Amino acid sequence: MNAAKRYEMFVRFRAANPHPVTELEYTTPFELLIAVLLSAQATDVGVNKATRKLYPVANTPQAILDMGEEELKTYIQTIGLYKTKGKNVIATCKILVEKHGGEVPQDRESLEELPGVGRKTANVVLNTAFGQPTMAVDTHIFRVSNRTGLAPGKNVDIVEQKLLKFVPKEFLHDAHHWLILHGRYTCKARKPECWNCMQVDLCDYRAKTLAPASV
Numbered sequence: 001m002n003a004a005k006r007y008e009m010f011v012r013f014r015a016a017n018p019h020p021v022t023e024l025e026y027t028t029p030f031e032l033l034i035a036v037l038l039s040a041q042a043t044d045v046g047v048n049k050a051t052r053k054l055y056p057v058a059n060t061p062q063a064i065l066d067m068g069e070e071e072l073k074t075y076i077q078t079i080g081l082y083k084t085k086g087k088n089v090i091a092t093c094k095i096l097v098e099k100h101g102g103e104v105p106q107d108r109e110s111l112e113e114l115p116g117v118g119r120k121t122a123n124v125v126l127n128t129a130f131g132q133p134t135m136a137v138d139t140h141i142f143r144v145s146n147r148t149g150l151a152p153g154k155n156v157d158i159v160e161q162k163l164l165k166f167v168p169k170e171f172l173h174d175a176h177h178w179l180i181l182h183g184r185y186t187c188k189a190r191k192p193e194c195w196n197c198m199q200v201d202l203c204d205y206r207a208k209t210l211a212p213a214s215v
Helices: 003-016 029-038 044-054 063-067 069-076 082-100 110-111 119-128 139-148 155-168 167-187
Strands: none
Touching: 029 044, 029 082, 029 110, 029 119, 029 139, 029 167, 044 069, 063 069, 063 082, 082 119, 110 119, 139 155, 139 167
16 A cells, blocks of 8 residues: 555545544543553443443542452453453552552553553553554554555554554544544454445455445
C-alpha cells in the first residue's frame, strides 16, 4: 500500500466516524486504566458489565484498596483471568496511591511499572485518556495492518513502529480507534466482510470476499 492509498484510507475512516472513541466505558483516566487492564483476553462488553457495578461503589485507587482484593473479585469474577487481574488491580492501586498521589501517570515508563500494564495498555491510556498520538496494537490492528498492507509486520512491535511512521500525522491520534473498530466489525478474523468494506479498492488482501455469504 502506497502513501496515497494510506491517506485515502484514513480520509474515509474520518468521514464515516469523525470522532471515534473506545467502546470501554469510563469517566476518568483511572477508570479507563482499570477497564483496559481488565480487558485482556476479554470483551469490552464483558468488562463494561462488570465496571458498571464496580465503579459506582469504588472508582478511585484508595476506594478499591479499601474494598480489598476479595470483595473486588466479586465484581469482576465474570471476566476471564479475574483472580490474576484482581491481584494486579490491587497492586496497581497501591502504587498509584503511594507513588503518584492517587493519579494515573501520563508517561509510558511509569505506566508500564504498574502490575498488569504492558506497552499496549499504556498506549491505550496515553492515547485515549491523555490525547497522545500512540498506537496500541491489539489483535484487530495487527490483523488489519497485515491483511490490508497498511503496515505489515511479523510482530506487534514492528507493526506499531510502521503505523507510527506510515499513518499521516493528522490522523494519528484517532487511527488506533478506527483500526480496532474496522477489525472488530468489518475486517473480521475468520470472515472479513470485504463486500461491505469502505476500503475494499485500497486493500491488498488477495482473498477478498466480494459478496455476502449465502444464507
